[in-house]
Amino acid sequence: MGVYKLDCISKTYNMGKPNACKALEDINLEIDEGELVSIIGESGSGKSTLLHILGCLDKPTEGELYIDGSKVSFASAKNIAAIRNSKIGFVLQDFGLILGETVLENVLVPLLFCESSLVKMKRQALNTLDLLGIKNLANKKANQLSGGQKQRVAIARALVNDPDIILADEPTGSLDSKTSSEIIKILFELNDKGKTVVIVTHDKGIALQCKRIIEISDGKLISV
Numbered sequence: 606m607g608v609y610k611l612d613c614i615s616k617t618y619n620m621g622k623p624n625a626c627k628a629l630e631d632i633n634l635e636i637d638e639g640e641l642v643s644i645i646g647e648s649g650s651g652k653s654t655l656l657h658i659l660g661c662l663d664k665p666t667e668g669e670l671y672i673d674g675s676k677v678s679f680a681s682a683k684n685i686a687a688i689r690n691s692k693i694g695f696v697l698q699d700f701g702l703i704l705g706e707t708v709l710e711n712v713l714v715p716l717l718f719c720e721s722s723l724v725k726m727k728r729q730a731l732n733t734l735d736l737l738g739i740k741n742l743a744n745k746k747a748n749q750l751s752g753g754q755k756q757r758v759a760i761a762r763a764l765v766n767d768p769d770i771i772l773a774d775e776p777t778g779s780l781d782s783k784t785s786s787e788i789i790k791i792l793f794e795l796n797d798k799g800k801t802v803v804i805v806t807h808d809k810g811i812a813l814q815c816k817r818i819i820e821i822s823d824g825k826l827i828s829v
Contacts, residue, residue, distance in 0.1 A: 608801050609636040614668035628654040630824045641796040643812035644805045646821035656805050660772045661689045690718050694763030698775035700755040704748040712762045733765045753784035773804045
C-alpha cells in the first residue's frame with residue numbers, strides 16, 4: 606500500500622439539507638511514496654476538496670482514507686492533527702502567512718506543537734529558511750515581502766517539520782511566470798529528494814511536467 610489509498614471516497618457538503626452539494630463521488634486512488642502528481646480540473650471540479658481530504662483538513666462523508674497503511678478518515682481530531690503536523694506540509698495559493706509577524710515567526714508555527722526548546726525550534730526554522738535561500742529575510746514582516754518571497758516562506762513553513770508529503774494548492778496561481786517557474790523548480794527538487802509531492806493546478810504546462818496527472822470533473826475521477 607502506498608502513501609495514500611482512497612477507497613470509494615465521496616464528499617457531500619450540507620448533507621441532508623436542500624442545498625446539499627456533492628463535491629466528490631466514489632474516488633478510488635493510490636499515490637505511492639516519492640511520486641510527483643498533479644491534480645487538474647475545471648474550477649469547481651472538486652480538485653481542492655480532494656487535496657483537503659488528502660491533507661486531513663476535511664473528512665469524507667463516505668469511503669476510507671489510508672495514509673501509510675493506517676485508516677485515518679474517521680480517526681479522532683487529536684490523531685488527525687498529529688498526522689497532519691508530522692507527515693504533511695501545505696503550500697497554499699494565498700500563502701496563508703500571518704502578515705503582521707516576521708518570516709521567522711511564520712515558519713516557527715508548525716513547530717509550536719512539538720516538545721522542543723525555543724532555541725532548537727529557531728535553529729530548525731533558520732536552517733529551513735537557509736535551505737530556500739531566504740535566511741536574510743528572517744526578521745522581515747511578511748507584509749513587506751513580494752509574492753515570490755511569500756511563497757518561499759510558505760514552502761519553508763511546509764518543510765520545517767521535515768514532512769514526507771508536500772501538498773500544494775495552486776502554488777503559482779498569484780505569481781508571474783518567472784516566479785512561478787522558480788517555485789515549481791523548488792517543488793520538483795523536493796520530489797527529487799524523496800518527498801511525495803501533490804500539486805493542484807489549472808496550468809497544464811505544470812501538470813505535464815509531473816510524473817502522473819489525475820484529472821477530476823464534476824467530482825469524479827475521469828483519468829489517471
